[in-house]
Amino acid sequence: MSGFLLYGHPDSGHACKVALALRLAGQAHETKRIDIWAPRETRDAAFLAASPAAEVPCLMIDGAPHVQSGAILLDLGERLTGLGGNNAAGMRRAREVLFWEANRIGMCLPQLIEARRTGAAPLPPGAVAWLEGRFAVDRDRFDLLLGDAPFFHGDAPGIADCAVWGYVQWVEKAGQTPSAAMAAWLTRMRDLPVETRPEALFPA
Known part of the structure; x- marks a missing residue:
């Protein structure tokens, strides 16, 4: 799958960090809400395959999973414009x-x-x-x-x-x-x- 797909939940501040960064950069992306309060085994199978720890956020970029909000933000800061990381x-x-x-x-x-x-x-x-x-x-x-x-x-x-x-x-x-x-x-x-x-x- 090409493009950006963000797995997250509104109760996760970590997921909100990444979602906001994508909005600030004007980066087109899809979002998929994962119920972080539900038992792990009930969560989306594609999400579990991408995020073995079953944690959000998980950002798929051209099919490659990126996890841990801080690491994702640093990647986006270098990858995208408008996020203060272009120097x-x-x-x-x-x-x-x-x-x-x-x-x-x-x-x-x-x-x-x-x-x-x-x-x-x-x-x-x-x-x-x-x-x-x-x-x-x-x-x-x-x-x-x-x-x-x-x-x-x-x-x-x-x-x-x-x-x-x-x-x-x-x-x-x-x-x-x-x-x-x-x-x-x-x-x-x-x-x-x-x-x-x-x-x-x-x-x-």
């Missing part, structure tokens, strides 16, 4: 933010969201307080990384913004308060001339 400085910036996001804010926010989900298994005592403490530090680092620019790549968003958007879009769902800079960035992201709503990125 060495842009890719360096992307790597710096992506590795920070994966190890810090992109780790604590999903856990805080899960802790508040109805029916979720309870976290160990003290875990939520520890995660909230991490987020407070990460919120300050967010402000430092963004600086005075409107986006992480400067005047226009790129793959670094897509990476951070994945779970920061749900900061209040996680029970956390964004900084003023984070709230303003979220507004700018939601005002972009492309679709950012998870349910619209992966319609039923």
Whole structure:
């Protein structure tokens, strides 16, 4: 199969990262919604063949599977225009933010969201307080990384913004308060001339 096909789900911030990057780049693609809450054996057979771990996102490019959102974003940053990665400085910036996001804010926010989900298994005592403490530090680092620019790549968003958007879009769902800079960035992201709503990125 030629072209781009993205497997994902609106509850996956990782899948939303990739879907947003494809929209920002204006890259034509198909999406296929995978029910990540359903038993693995009930999921689409073609998806399971492409993603043996049964995880989203999985991006098929001309029939070749690409997995792990950070790796996919870096590939798209080099492959497509309009994502801030078309020169060495842009890719360096992307790597710096992506590795920070994966190890810090992109780790604590999903856990805080899960802790508040109805029916979720309870976290160990003290875990939520520890995660909230991490987020407070990460919120300050967010402000430092963004600086005075409107986006992480400067005047226009790129793959670094897509990476951070994945779970920061749900900061209040996680029970956390964004900084003023984070709230303003979220507004700018939601005002972009492309679709950012998870349910619209992966319609039923």
